[in-house]
Amino acid sequence: MENSEGSRTTGGLDESVRGELAALRDSIDNIDAAVVHMLAERFKCTQRVGRLKADHQLPPADPAREARQIIRLRELAESAKLDPAFAEKLLNFIIAEVIRHHETIAGERLTGDVAGDGAAAG
Numbered sequence: 168m169e170n171s172e173g174s175r176t177t178g179g180l181d182e183s184v185r186g187e188l189a190a191l192r193d194s195i196d197n198i199d200a201a202v203v204h205m206l207a208e209r210f211k212c213t214q215r216v217g218r219l220k221a222d223h224q225l226p227p228a229d230p231a232r233e234a235r236q237i238i239r240l241r242e243l244a245e246s247a248k249l250d251p252a253f254a255e256k257l258l259n260f261i262i263a264e265v266i267r268h269h270e271t272i273a274g275e276r277l278t279g280d281v282a283g284d285g286a287a288a289g
């Protein structure tokens with residue numbers, strides 16, 4: 168089918184618009200995959216930090232380190248034209264989850280109960 172300007176349409180959507188949308192969505196899917204892989208690597212590091220902290224009786228949270236990370240990330244966001252407030256919220260969201268993991272590891276050290284380590288209880 169053709170619209171009034173002679174462009175091909177499918178389901179009411181111009182073919183060129185449909186093509187551009189599909190290409191943009193392909194890129195979005197690639198970026199989302201990269202974000203997942205990067206977050207997985209970050210959590211691998213923070214799990215090791217959690218074990219290190221638990222082994223050496225260090226507190227799960229380090230507010231001074233967080234303050235430095237926020238300053239740095241806000242600057243990076245600004246130069247990348249990303250909303251710094253959004254970057255800060257995202258970092259805080261991730262760090263809150265990391266601290267929860269650290270607390271779980273520290274708790275396991277205290278009780279000797281390691282959830283999900285594959286070891287049989289008994």
Ligand SMILES: O=C(O)C(=O)C[C@]1(C(=O)O)C=C[C@@H](O)C=C1
Nearest residue numbers: 216227228229230232233262265
């Ligand atoms: O660097 C640490 O000490 C961490 O535990 C990692 C991390 C982070 O996810 O970046 C998490 C919690 C701390 O409060 C600060 C930073």
